[in-house]
Amino acid sequence: MNKEYKSGFVAIIGRPNVGKSTLMNQIIGQKIAIMSDKPQTTRNKIRAVYTSEEGQIIFLDTPGVHKPKSRLGDLMNKMVEDALREVDLILFLIDASEKLGAGDEFIIEKLREVKTPVYLVINKIDKVHPEDLLPIIEQYRQLYPFAEIIPVSALQGNNVNRLMEQLLKELPEGPQFYPPDQVTDHPERFIVAELIREKVLHLTREEIPHSIAVVIEQMKTREGNENLVDIYATIYTERQTQKGILVGKQGAMMKEIGKRARQDIERLLGTKVYLNLWIKVKKDWRNQENLFKNFGFHDEE
Structure with missing residues (x-):
């Protein structure tokens, strides 16, 4: 293990159905988070572990932020708020093919309450024309001072490697928390x-x-x-x-x-x-x- 081994915790946050679980499964290379075209698929903070020679990243795939309609919904939103406070970095995932909505603005308000660096990850770029990305980037830039803005296609894997390189660059030096062959801490x-x-x-x-x-x-x-x-x-x-x-x-x-x-x-x-x-x-x-x-x-x- 080299002396500058990096490690840390990264939360993935976003409206329901923007592709958070798809991104995590793409990064880890196997299915540990369930995927569905229905919102509120993820209910627990799913920990996924990515290990390479350069470092180890522990991801928290939070439930999609939504207006709660039940006590369970309240619990799911509380999980998101807790996750934002306990990580080194936050990935705010949006869907390139969806317009900025009240849910995105609600999340940005939540992000203002924490000091953690936030990356804007624009997902599903395979669904839009490349020229349509610049207005999206500009719109979100005006709303929040993102540390980085990275467009990806979680489903196809486009630009995911660049995202991982950037995360490892940003994370602090630290120990390997989990064995290299472990991909989740869930039983x-x-x-x-x-x-x-x-x-x-x-x-x-x-x-x-x-x-x-x-x-x-x-x-x-x-x-x-x-x-x-x-x-x-x-x-x-x-x-x-x-x-x-x-x-x-x-x-x-x-x-x-x-x-x-x-x-x-x-x-x-x-x-x-x-x-x-x-x-x-x-x-x-x-x-x-x-x-x-x-x-x-x-x-x-």
Whole structure:
């Protein structure tokens, strides 16, 4: 390890659906944060670890900032505010194909309250003409003194290397916090639950996404077969009608969720998986704070 090894913590912040999880997965090179075209996909601060010969960066992928409509929403916004205070650098991600909105202005107001350097990362540049970037840069420059402005395409990987070089240049000298082969500090159970939740988001209608939580009841290697992991998971939702949608006609939706989730989980674990899914109704759980911890939501580390 050279004497000028860099390390530090970087928060990724932005409106829902600007590509925060996509960027993190592109940087780390494997799927640790779930992706969906529906807002509020990320609910926890997902820590991802990038390690190179030059340094180590620990990323916090914060929930998309939004006007909260439930106690869970309040908790998610509190996570964002906490993240901004505990990092060395902030990446404010915007979507090049979306106009500046109230959500972006709300985030900029939050950024004024912290002294941490902020990079403006303009994502989804593959969706706009290069000439359209200059007016966007100018508009945001007038609103906040960004340390750097870097356009990228998180999905295609365009300019992501330049972003990483700049981050390593900016971060202080420091130790390697995690082993070089570790990509997240979340336990496998958490990531498995997130992969199941991602499949529900992809496959169900608008009324389902925000009202589900996934709990891994049991996850262990099958006795007598080291190449098979048994996973028992419960999908909680708020209404009986939602349960019906998740089950689907003759259990078809449930089977499809299970099939797609199992494929991703097998890639993650590198082994065969038996996945058993149950659905339970827990009325209005998003407003019951006593359930948050059971369902994997924490407002402190």
